[in-house]
Amino acid sequence: MPWAHSSLFVLASLLGGSTTAYEATHPAIYAGTYEIRLCHGSCAEAAYFTGTLVLFEQPLRDSQGHAFRAELDREPVNGCFVRVQTSTDEHAYVGSRGYFSWAVQDGAAYFQLARSPDGGYGVSLKLVPKGLRGTGRIWVDAVGLADPDSPAVPPDVVIADRLGAADIKQCPPPPEPVMHQVGQPRR
Numbered sequence: 001m002p003w004a005h006s007s008l009f010v011l012a013s014l015l016g017g018s019t020t021a022y023e024a025t026h027p028a029i030y031a032g033t034y035e036i037r038l039c040h041g042s043c044a045e046a047a048y049f050t051g052t053l054v055l056f057e058q059p060l061r062d063s064q065g066h067a068f069r070a071e072l073d074r075e076p077v078n079g080c081f082v083r084v085q086t087s088t089d090e091h092a093y094v095g096s097r098g099y100f101s102w103a104v105q106d107g108a109a110y111f112q113l114a115r116s117p118d119g120g121y122g123v124s125l126k127l128v129p130k131g132l133r134g135t136g137r138i139w140v141d142a143v144g145l146a147d148p149d150s151p152a153v154p155p156d157v158v159i160a161d162r163l164g165a166a167d168i169k170q171c172p173p174p175p176e177p178v179m180h181q182v183g184q185p186r187r
Contacts, residue, residue: 008031011117015185025103026078031057033167034131034160036081039095042156051083055102056166068099068174072115075101079111080171097172108134123158131162 033054037047059067059076067076082097094113102111107126114121118141125134135155 026057027104028057030104030132031055031166032104032131033165033170034073034162035163036158036160038136039157039159040152041157041160049083051081052163052170053160053167054166054169054170055079055083058100060099060168069101070099070115072117073101073112075103077101081113082170082172089158097144099171099174114138125158125160132158132160134158136137 005099033052035105036051036053037043038048038049039045056078059078069076077099079102080097080099081094083094092159098113099132100111100115102109104110106121108124108131109126110122110124112120112122113136119139121136121138123134123136125132136158137155
């Protein structure tokens with residue numbers, strides 16, 4: 001039965017390798033609770049979105065240990081947000097609260113605060129001494145929707161000041177229709 005031991009070793013190696021891969025794209029240094037502001041242009045004047053952002057080091061799990069994913073998201077949920085203030089800005093594409101999956105891509109944490117089948121609002125943030133800084137941008141994946149002659153919309157400025165460790169109490173209750181167990185068929 002030497003093959004049984006070698007098969008178990010291969011399985012253990014593969015399982016161990018996936019943890020390392022997850023840690024490589026989800027560095028613990030990003031995990032935390034942040035005050036987040038989204039601004040058109042400089043945030044010196046006013047933010048059109050202010051709220052709390054939480055990035056977790058690991059995917060969120062229920063009491064049975066099942067990871068969840070948000071609607072239209074391929075990866076397990078490991079972040080949440082709650083808007084605490086907004087102006088009447090008609091371009092506030094982000095909802096009042098939600099869950100998402102974040103990962104580091106090209107040296108920045110990337111996640112989507114809004115998502116639909118043909119668009120969303122993506123955020124890209126880099127580490128700075130006070131927290132995270134970067135940009136947010138609405139994206140649309142619908143043919144013929146955008147006028148090719150219209151000027152490009154500049155990205156929003158996104159500022160996330162670190163408040164402390166990742167705190168699940170800052171997240172909204174997960175809405176049942178939005179959360180799905182990973183590996184389970186959707187209802």
